[in-house]
Amino acid sequence: MTLVSPIGTFARLRFAALAVVVATLAACSSNSEPEAYVEKPVEPLYNEAADALADERYNKAADLFLEVERQHPYSIWATKAQLMAAFAYYQAEKYPDAIDTAQRFIQLHPGNKDAAYAYYLVAVCYYSQIVDVGRDQKNTELALAALSEVVRRFPDTDYARDARLKLDLTRDHLAGKEMEVGRYYQKRKQYLAAVNRYRIVIEKYQTTTHVPEALDRLVETYLALGLSREAQAAGAVLGYNYPGSSWYQDSYALLTDANLRPVSDERSWITRAFDNTLDSLF
Numbered sequence: 001m002t003l004v005s006p007i008g009t010f011a012r013l014r015f016a017a018l019a020v021v022v023a024t025l026a027a028c029s030s031n032s033e034p035e036a037y038v039e040k041p042v043e044p045l046y047n048e049a050a051d052a053l054a055d056e057r058y059n060k061a062a063d064l065f066l067e068v069e070r071q072h073p074y075s076i077w078a079t080k081a082q083l084m085a086a087f088a089y090y091q092a093e094k095y096p097d098a099i100d101t102a103q104r105f106i107q108l109h110p111g112n113k114d115a116a117y118a119y120y121l122v123a124v125c126y127y128s129q130i131v132d133v134g135r136d137q138k139n140t141e142l143a144l145a146a147l148s149e150v151v152r153r154f155p156d157t158d159y160a161r162d163a164r165l166k167l168d169l170t171r172d173h174l175a176g177k178e179m180e181v182g183r184y185y186q187k188r189k190q191y192l193a194a195v196n197r198y199r200i201v202i203e204k205y206q207t208t209t210h211v212p213e214a215l216d217r218l219v220e221t222y223l224a225l226g227l228s229r230e231a232q233a234a235g236a237v238l239g240y241n242y243p244g245s246s247w248y249q250d251s252y253a254l255l256t257d258a259n260l261r262p263v264s265d266e267r268s269w270i271t272r273a274f275d276n277t278l279d280s281l282f
Helices: 018-029 042-054 058-071 076-091 095-108 115-128 138-153 158-187 191-204 211-225 228-241 246-257 269-273
Strands: none
Touching: 042 058, 042 076, 058 076, 058 095, 076 095, 076 115, 095 115, 115 138, 115 158, 138 158, 158 191, 158 211, 191 211, 191 269, 211 228, 211 246, 228 246, 228 269
């Protein structure tokens, strides 16, 4: 996954004492034994962390960036190193560590110019842990909340623009989970339970790709329950919003086989959910 880079965060330090940095790195790389704790100047320590990040040694980079913060808590680079550690954890796919570190940054530095990136990093960590619809969707819900927070707090940033794209995919994923559960109940003739799941898709995730199928499934389940008017209302909304879809063709065939037709019903929750006043389509 491509991660939007935090503005101004990843610039490496350049110091006059570059020779000292090279010597320090060489000494570290030649010793495979655990290093004894040694307090180092901030310049070579930060550069060592940056080099580890560039070399994709993400765990090492995270440790070194946090060491910058521990050894030099009052340095101007300590704050930046903390956020860099969160990014390194993200790159290492250590998402809980990345989230914890980024959230600590937000708590300690809520007014920092890089706070937007910290919020964004938390969101993409949750987003990266989204699993298929057959499994628990806790991280998907957390991603939805965190991405929404980025958009709310920082609406005009690159982070918000990327978050909006991810929000669409996240909502679609959650809608897909509701559809899977609804189909499970419907297959077992637990029609009221199925209706409740399809209703969630209609009311909460109306911009997703799952809505046409949800409306078609409502026609099926309402007909099975003998609720003809609701079935007709679902068919009418489906025909009005997705007239060329295969889902509408299926619903229309189901209704006509039952000697019914799609008919709008202003009293139906389905019609109200779409905020349309539909006349009879046929």
